[in-house]
Amino acid sequence: MRSVERALGIHIDFARMRSHFQAGAYLVGMIYYTPLAPQQGEDPLRRLVDWLAYNGYQVVTRPARHYVDHDGKNRLRGDTRVALAVDAMALAPAADHFVMIAGHSDFAHLAEALQIQGKRVSVLSSMQTLIADELRRTANQFIEIETLLPDFDMAASANDVGREAVAPDGNTHTHLAPGNESSSEATIVERRKRVPRLPRSSARTGRRSDKEDPSP
Template identity: 35%
Template sequence: MIFYPNEKIGVFIDGANLFATARSLNMEIDYKKLKTFFAEKGRLIRIFYYTAMIDDADYSPLRPLIDWLDYNGYTLVTKPIKEFTDDQGRRKVKGNMDIEIAVDMLALSENLDHVVLFSGDGDFRRLIEAIQRKGVRVTIISSNSTQPSMIADELRRQADQYVDLAKIRDDFARPRSQNPQQAQSIENDDFDEDGEYYEDDDDYEDDPQ
């Protein structure tokens, strides 16, 4: 990745998309290492993490991650997920955060030199184009090393630089959890790159510590 020492950097993480990509690469993200990585590359102005959550749940296994990020320099953006049943009778949970990411990125872009987006969603292509017209460089981090690929071709083409998460895994990865219940929960959550997933079991837990 190419960064310049005095660049003002903003990092935007589509939580569900990053989780799905990392899981496909058989890795878990160390969010402390991730934040430190970008803080050392330039002037890290803000690092956002976006995720949808079950609003009425007594306890969500996602909560430890959210709390940790909130106390450790991340800007958290959350909203309640929408639940419905598909044609096969499966409970589908929709948690798309595209609008929230777009609004924040456009608002902050006036004060940035470099935007980093963790997502492979092709819907962001026009957003990235608009950011680039403001003179801001854009790096996309996702993966085409997975089957299927997690990065939309149009988004990859639009970016100033594209980085495959598989090639920088040592910068962000931590040892995978040995907790059998956590591993089973992660296996049973079938995410797609748009932040939608089928739940056959409870929510996953992703404690970064």
């Protein structure tokens, strides 16, 4: 998610993102994956993670560490790809459609594994990021995230009070959003039956509080 935000110069409004997916189907859960470094003073990422956990998202974190890249910029290194892939396969029996916000070529193999099980796989990303051609070719559909910016961008929400989402009966919809400093991924799951809850050791569910400010 963060790589897409940087490439497009936007800030995702996660409350509006949740409403967008609720409008398309019955929302069972939204899962956000991120590497998280040990707390050192004020950390915007940790504030975001805490907000998500209290506003309808499940959050999965993995240990991460800071490093300085070749341009002298501070980066966060950690990997949540394995966790996302394992959780996606666990959800597969209860899913019909996965939408992955992804860019890494490793997810092409996951997409193939899901397709073998009869699942439809879409990729939601941007051509302005380093999205792997292999992943685009494997997916059943590529969705340019820029076409959804009126629903997702925080700048758009400043002049729009938003829409109340009404989910149609019968569909389930799950959104998984992992991230690291070099790539960002996500998955959405739809089906006409209940999606299994992930183990507590893998994810935690926060209470929903729509009255809270969605800004990190």
